[in-house]
Amino acid sequence: xxxxxxxxxxxxxxxxxxxxxxxxxxxxxxxxxxxxxxxxxxxxxxxxxxxxxxxxxxxxxxxxxxxxxxxxxxxxxxxxxxxxxxxxxxxxxxxxxxxxxxxxxxxxxxxxxxxxxxxxxxxxxxxxxxxxxxxxxxxxxxxxxxxxxxxxxxxxxxxxxxxxxxxxxxxxxxxxxxxxxxxxxxxxxxxxxxxxxxxxxxxxxxxxxxxxxxxxxxxxxxxxxxxxxxxxxxxxxxxxxxxxxxxxxxxxxxxxxxxxxxxxxxxxxxxxxxxxxxxxxxxxxxxxxxxxxxxxxxxxxxxxxxxxxxxxxxxxxxxxxxxxxxxxxxxxxxxxxxxxxxxxxxxxxxxxxxxxxxxxxxxxxxxx
Amino acid sequence: xxxxxxxxxxxxxxxxxxxxxxxxxxxxxxxxxxxxxxxxxxxxxxxxxxxxxxxxxxxxxxxxxxxxxxxxxxxxxxxxxxxxxxxxxxxxxxxxxxxxxxxxxxxxxxxxxxxxxxxxxxxxxxxxxxxxxxxxxxxxxxxxxxxxxxxxxxxxxxxxxxxxxxxxxxxxxxxxxxxxxxxxxxxxxxxxxxxxxxxxxxxxxxxxxxxxxxxxxxxxxxxxxxxxxxxxxxxxxxxxxxxxxxxxxxxxxxxxxxxxxxx
Ligand SMILES: Nc1ncnc2c1ncn2[C@@H]1O[C@H](COP(=O)(O)OP(=O)(O)OP(=O)(O)O)[C@@H](O)[C@H]1O
Ligand SMILES: [Mg+2]
Numbered sequence: 001x002x003x004x005x006x007x008x009x010x011x012x013x014x015x016x017x018x019x020x021x022x023x024x025x026x027x028x029x030x031x032x033x034x035x036x037x038x039x040x041x042x043x044x045x046x047x048x049x050x051x052x053x054x055x056x057x058x059x060x061x062x063x064x065x066x067x068x069x070x071x072x073x074x075x076x077x078x079x080x081x082x083x084x085x086x087x088x089x090x091x092x093x094x095x096x097x098x099x100x101x102x103x104x105x106x107x108x109x110x111x112x113x114x115x116x117x118x119x120x121x122x123x124x125x126x127x128x129x130x131x132x133x134x135x136x137x138x139x140x141x142x143x144x145x146x147x148x149x150x151x152x153x154x155x156x157x158x159x160x161x162x163x164x165x166x167x168x169x170x171x172x173x174x175x176x177x178x179x180x181x182x183x184x185x186x187x188x189x190x191x192x193x194x195x196x197x198x199x200x201x202x203x204x205x206x207x208x209x210x211x212x213x214x215x216x217x218x219x220x221x222x223x224x225x226x227x228x229x230x231x232x233x234x235x236x237x238x239x240x241x242x243x244x245x246x247x248x249x250x251x252x253x254x255x256x257x258x259x260x261x262x263x264x265x266x267x268x269x270x271x272x273x274x275x276x277x278x279x280x281x282x283x284x285x286x287x288x289x290x291x292x293x294x295x296x297x298x299x300x301x302x303x304x305x306x307x308x309x310x311x312x313x314x315x316x317x318x319x320x321x322x323x324x325x326x327x328x329x330x331x332x333x334x335x336x337x338x339x340x341x342x343x344x345x346x347x348x349x350x351x352x353x354x355x356x357x358x359x360x361x362x363x364x365x366x367x368x
Numbered sequence: 369x370x371x372x373x374x375x376x377x378x379x380x381x382x383x384x385x386x387x388x389x390x391x392x393x394x395x396x397x398x399x400x401x402x403x404x405x406x407x408x409x410x411x412x413x414x415x416x417x418x419x420x421x422x423x424x425x426x427x428x429x430x431x432x433x434x435x436x437x438x439x440x441x442x443x444x445x446x447x448x449x450x451x452x453x454x455x456x457x458x459x460x461x462x463x464x465x466x467x468x469x470x471x472x473x474x475x476x477x478x479x480x481x482x483x484x485x486x487x488x489x490x491x492x493x494x495x496x497x498x499x500x501x502x503x504x505x506x507x508x509x510x511x512x513x514x515x516x517x518x519x520x521x522x523x524x525x526x527x528x529x530x531x532x533x534x535x536x537x538x539x540x541x542x543x544x545x546x547x548x549x550x551x552x553x554x555x556x557x558x559x560x561x562x563x564x565x566x567x568x569x570x571x572x573x574x575x576x577x578x579x580x581x582x583x584x585x586x587x588x589x590x591x592x593x594x595x596x597x598x599x600x601x602x603x604x605x606x607x608x609x610x611x612x613x614x615x616x617x618x619x620x621x622x623x624x625x626x627x628x629x630x631x
Contacts, residue, residue: 054538054542056538056541056542075541076538076541076542077541077542077543077544077545077546078544081542082542082543083538083539083542085535085538085539086535087533087535089533089535089536089538089539090539091536091539091540091554091558092558093554093557093558102540102543102545102553103543103544106543106544106545106549106553107544150543154543154544
């Protein structure tokens with residue numbers, strides 16, 4: 001698998017002037033043909049990572065490898081990478097055809113080859129017949145597709161996309177998410193996609209990097225990250241969640257809200273302080289005495305697909321429930337959940353330690 | 369109702385245009401059909417097409433062109449550099465400032481600077497080159513003209529550069545363009561409108577320069593502007609002066625059309 005790696009960041013730090021570092025000792029690798037998403041709040045360094053890959057800026061410390069060759073100071077125009085910019089950055093003085101042809105013309109391709117490739121790229125993004133349009137005559141979604149065509153026509157190894165969907169309305173955005181994912185599969189090119197929208201990230205990616213303040217908090221498949229966030233930040237940022245303090249009585253048994261619950265996590269010390277996560281959609285409403293927990297309903301919102309119910313248990317922990325069943329405000333209800341719904345987080349654990357623990361206790365389980 | 373009030377607002381402007389633009393042009397055209405003795409004639413137009421005047425027209429255009437090109441060559445890099453500096457507003461002010469000073473004043477200042485006993489010649493002497501005749505040469509004429517016009521070239525180019533979306537430069541770079549290619553294929557085409565405005569603002573007034581031609585160039589450079597001035601004020605041949613002015617106006621209209629912005 002090692003030869004599949006195209007780009008590798010090795011302890012990359014980026015710092016502007018005397019400001020605190022924008023990226024902090026970041027390491028990761030990007031493999032051929034996969035869809036990666038950089039996910040994080042505004043200002044966490046997503047664009048900075050893309051700019052480092054594209055070559056618009058150089059790392060302060062650390063190395064960036066392309067196919068195991070250091071690329072730190074190779075200029076952008078010499079890299080096998082193309083970018084779809086957040087504002088698309090289409091050339092306003094050129095029409096659609098010439099925008100897409102820009103990279104090929106610079107490479108000095110022959111006219112008929114340019115024509116063939118540009119038309120093919122436009123077909124890929126469903127823009128056949130728009131060749132002679134001016135950019136200002138195109139809609140937002142069409143512009144975005146021109147920008148994608150302009151990138152793919154050069155047949156780069158990696159395409160970088162900086163929040164390309166953020167300017168679109170919800171419907172078009174969902175549509176484009178499908179189109180983009182589909183396009184990536186057809187082309188087999190690696191995509192590195194930036195977004196601060198967690199649903200978008202979960203829907204599209206093979207692998208997600210969750211970023212916070214210049215650090216990669218966690219990386220993994222959408223299900224890994226959703227089901228097993230390693231800390232409060234990730235759990236909170238990826239979807240809504242109930243995060244409650246607890247104590248690990250022993251492996252597979254956790255105490256919280258004054259009760260003991262079976263769970264599926266292990267590798268902790270006896271009586272270790274932990275935090276547990278339960279997703280609101282994993283909580284099921286039951287009659288008060290049939291649930292594992294009791295809570296008093298405090299408020300309820302109709303969200304379309306489900307009701308969002310908020311309440312407090314006897315210990316004063318707040319619980320958020322997503323349910324298709326309706327509850328009544330002020331009423332006592334029971335909450336039921338499976339052992340698998342509980343995810344236990346060790347306080348202050350890094351991703352590396354998390355992976356090690358996971359490995360250790362799953363080995364122990366298999367040994368049983 | 370609304371349209372009528374809007375038309376009311378236009379009255380001062382239209383009056384102004386009528387009195388100070390349309391009327392003078394009509395007067396000029398009218399005068400161009402009379403000779404020195406006040407008789408109706410087409411002779412002025414015939415005279416314009418004699419070698420003396422054609423040569424003058426040509427030299428006028430030639431100098432205006434030189435001034436425009438030199439201004440452009442200096443102004444473009446300056447404007448580009450301006451967009452990259454930290455204290456843009458300050459630099460911009462320093463560049464605009466001289467254009468607030470009266471033209472005549474600046475011309476007189478150059479008489480001193482370039483004069484036989486002026487600082488330029490002092491410098492040349494101390495360098496061992498010796499005193500040179502700088503005033504009343506093509507060089508001094510071009511130098512002073514460019515100095516006077518250059519702010520009008522820098523500003524529109526600077527504005528065009530500032531308006532340009534800077535991620536376009538990253539995009540060009542990303543698509544494999546070197547810095548020079550980026551300039552040729554993206555920056556220059558996108559600032560072309562600014563360049564056109566600048567050329568307009570320099571070329572047209574440069575065509576009808578007259579004060580500097582006498583003061584700094586010592587009447588060695590005769591432009592259409594000088595000729596008009598001479599006819600009106602010295603030979604009192606208003607008809608011929610007006611005829612030249614008519615051609616100047618036509619030339620200006622033509623240049624305006626040529627440098628019109630595409631929309
Ligand atoms: N040229 C620069 N000089 C100084 N600081 C910069 C520069 N570019 C970015 N930064 C800082 O780096 C940090 C990360 O910026 P970056 O653009 O990578 O954020 P981002 O994750 O893309 O955010 P957003 O979602 O808002 O686009 C920010 O705090 C920003 O202020
Ligand atoms: Mg960004």
